[in-house]
Amino acid sequence: MGETNEAALQPNASEALALSQALLAWYRAQRRDLPWRRTSDPYRIWVAEIMLQQTQVATVIPYYERFLARFPDVQALAKAELDEVLALWQGLGYYGRARNLHAAARLVCERHGGIIPSNPHEFRSLPGVGPYTAGAVLSIAFGQDEVALDGNVARVLCRLFNDDQDPRTAKGRKELRRYAQALLPPGQAGELNQALMELGATICLPRAPRCPACPLGVSCRARSLGVQEERPVAKRRGELPRREWVAALVEDEGKILAVRRRPQGLLGGLWELPGGEVLPDEEHPQALARILRVHLGLEAAVGEQLATVRHAYSHFQVKVHLYRCAVRGTPTPSGPWDGFHWLASEDYNAYGLTGVTLKALARLGFAVPGSPAGS
DNA sequence: TTCCAGGTTG
């Protein structure tokens, strides 16, 4: 009695038990065999959770295997140069994750004797470890009864309890954490968290969820009401600003001039073709000559236009206009860059190149990784 | 071609 329609109801203890048992049984039978599910090593589980932030499983797998083959433990990662870490992260995106993970590995070695801290406060304090990653690693690797609320879990819970709050708000997340907490079977939080994530990734999909295959069946309140595709509440996405960039292909004896972006901010620490934003009312060749002169100290003769490449970042989209350039002088990086290198074909995997650089080089016929000519 | 999903940081 006293039922209100303000917020969805919390499950009582027996409902919660039935739901979590159904989820665990389904997960044991249906879970995908993923590399990070074959280990109990907290380091490997941590690396996986960082890579899986904002990134799909299928994309992560090859990166994960290469990364752990090269850095099998936290000491190996701590000893490495950031350049090499970023090279292994090349193409995975959100490079701040790699910079933070590398810095965190060094902190673990300096402050925790090379042992990943299982103390929630200490682990959560490492750079790149937020509420989700802390909950995931602490529950999966250390067996602690912690909630791990990621996008998949939020979607599952919004539907299961027909929660019409926006999970991006503090209030919405608090509500979802209460549901997740109510479901956690003591001692099996890691398994339940993974079951919820697996359900979100394989059955309870953002669009066209596969409800007939769902182990929660008629317990799902949104499905019972036929509103599963309206949960979580839709988010609108505004137009991304459009920018115009120019970039130079400078070749010397078969090598290509590349520059390294400063370690902070967009694509920090990654290598790219020299170039930058075109000013309002500026001609492309003038813009390119200006950038090469001001930030590299090079006098450039801008030649033919070679191609235009489109790319979308998190908060804007660009068209990059590529020009062949001849230059005089030795590059002296400044401004957006802190290094340069004449890139040979064998360097394409050893330097962390930006996605748009890979796209540009592929378009120009260079055998970069990921391009048809490069495999 | 366009749209969308997704954790942490400063």
Added chain:
DNA sequence: CAACCTGGAA
């Protein structure tokens, strides 16, 4: 609250 990337689906 804006910055931060890419790939997969519509």
